[in-house]
Amino acid sequence: MLRKLVLEIICLLFILLFAYTAASKFLDYENFRAVIGQSPIITRFAPALAIAVPVVEIIIALLLSIPPYRRLGLYASFAIMVLFTTYIIVLVTFAEKIPCSCGGVISRLSWTEHLYFNIFFVLLALLGMWLHTKQPNDPPVKNRFIHGLTN
Template identity: 30%
Template sequence: MKKEKSLKIITGSIAVMFGYAAAVKVADYSKARVEMLNQVFPVALAEMLTWVIPALEILLVVCLLLPATRKKALWASLSLLVAFSVYIILATNDVFSRTPCSCGGILGDGASYLTQLIFNIFFIALSLIAFTIEYNWNKKISWFHFKNKKQLFSNSA
């Protein structure tokens, strides 16, 4: 029961973040579109992403909240967060012909790329914690076995 409650809290937090991100984009579509067009993508791709990203975020919210789709949604949300983080790292390291605006996203217009990266890393960590609980990785990784500490050391001798 504790496992399920922890998973609900973590996946609920991730869902709230994605829900809010989608709501911000949908509520002010014209601003979201201008910000997307200011990125390094070709115009046609930016136009498509203006709708695809919020739609994907809404789908993730629904799937994260349903136990039957939670695992797949966790993988998808982790992938999206990692992709956003990689984009931030590339943008800040002059990989593109120009540095696109950070545009703040759900953190607001004043948020720097570093702030956004830290925010993403926080939610990546939450996703990894959820995976640890969901897949019982804490039972499979020896350093989580604090109860069996003596057994762990006696087996290695």
């Protein structure tokens, strides 16, 4: 019972995080695109990433909100948070000018606070993956790559 409640809370936190940041990026799309265009690491990919990142965040939020796909959503949450955290570490380590392309109130965090925030969510995703056990109603996974990730 407690396991299920904690898992529900973790999923809800990720749904809120991804829905909020995706909406924020779409609502201020021009600014988001401009800021990621200033990034020394991803400049050439900025136009594609300006659409892809919030779309992926929405997809992950949807996966987490549909119980049979929750496991895949937790793995995707972990993966994207690791990517975001790695990006922050690389930026802070190697970049002179560090633009923040995060949405809403998250963009007001310092880079150190942002790093801690991301690490917290990486750990939360790990806890969610650990708590989630394969349910009988989980959809069968045909793709070997995804199958390897979810087993």
